Amino acid sequence: MYLYGASGHGKVVAEIAEESGYHIDAYIDENVSKKKMLGYSVFHEPPQENIDIVIAIGNNRIRKNIVEQSALFNYVTLLHPKSSVSKRVQIDEGTVVMAGVTINAAVTVGKHCIINTNSSIDHDCVLEDFVHISPNAALGGSVYVGEGTHVGIGANIIQGIKIGKWCTIGAGTVIISDIPDGSTVVGNPGRIIKITEL
Structure with a gap:
């Protein structure tokens, strides 16, 4: 390899x-x-x-x-042996899951994603290709994250939220409403400070 x-x-x-x-x-x-x-x-x-x-x-x-x-x-897909990944999770090629990660039942993770240290992804989430979930970020159940989006360190996303493609969710941001494509979001609650046309 x-x-x-x-x-x-x-x-x-x-x-x-x-x-x-x-x-x-x-x-x-x-x-x-x-x-x-x-x-x-x-x-x-x-x-x-x-x-x-x-x-x-x-x-x-x-x-x-x-x-x-x-x-x-x-x-190749890599899962750290000290991650906790449900047997009912689908993870596509090239994705890396790091130590301390929890991924619960019925989650779908796309190609070439990074699920970084100690992050948590709850049931029924969908992550499209090239997503990066940073250390200590937490996604509630049924969150959808679009292609190429970066969820920053310690960010929290409540259940049922849809985040668009190629967004940047700042460190520590709390997301309580849907986010359109190309958005940069910061703060608690999260506010959009920039939208980049894709």
């Missing part, structure tokens, strides 16, 4: 892979100044097609760009 992205996030993903019993061959990173990380070599381009890979980059748009440009990789 190869990890695409030799940065801080890549260190965490490497340890999840190790604890899950995967053999890591190397990192891949376009920064030619990077030679080694955690004792693993850093390559500056993929060694071949059809390799097993996890994109270990926190930026949602960069992950999506890599996927769109690299259709011939086999994307």
Whole structure:
């Protein structure tokens, strides 16, 4: 297995892979100044097609760009052994679930998502592709999160909320009403401070 992205996030993903019993061959990173990380070599381009890979980059748009440009990789899903994931959860390829995460029954998680440390996702939530749920964020039941949205550290989203695509939910924000596509939201209760046209 190869990890695409030799940065801080890549260190965490490497340890999840190790604890899950995967053999890591190397990192891949376009920064030619990077030679080694955690004792693993850093390559500056993929060694071949059809390799097993996890994109270990926190930026949602960069992950999506890599996927769109690299259709011939086999994307691996990683679940930290100290996460609590219901057997009735559907998690798609390339997603990484970190330590301390709880995902309850009937949740659907899309491709290349990051479910970060100690976050909580309750029953019947849907996360589209390239979503990042940051550490200690909490989603109530039946929350829908659109593609590419980043839910910040410690944010709280009450049950039944729909959040649009490519939104940014600020750290500590409390979401009590639906959020349209492209919104940046901060505060308690959350208020939209910017909408970017998609």
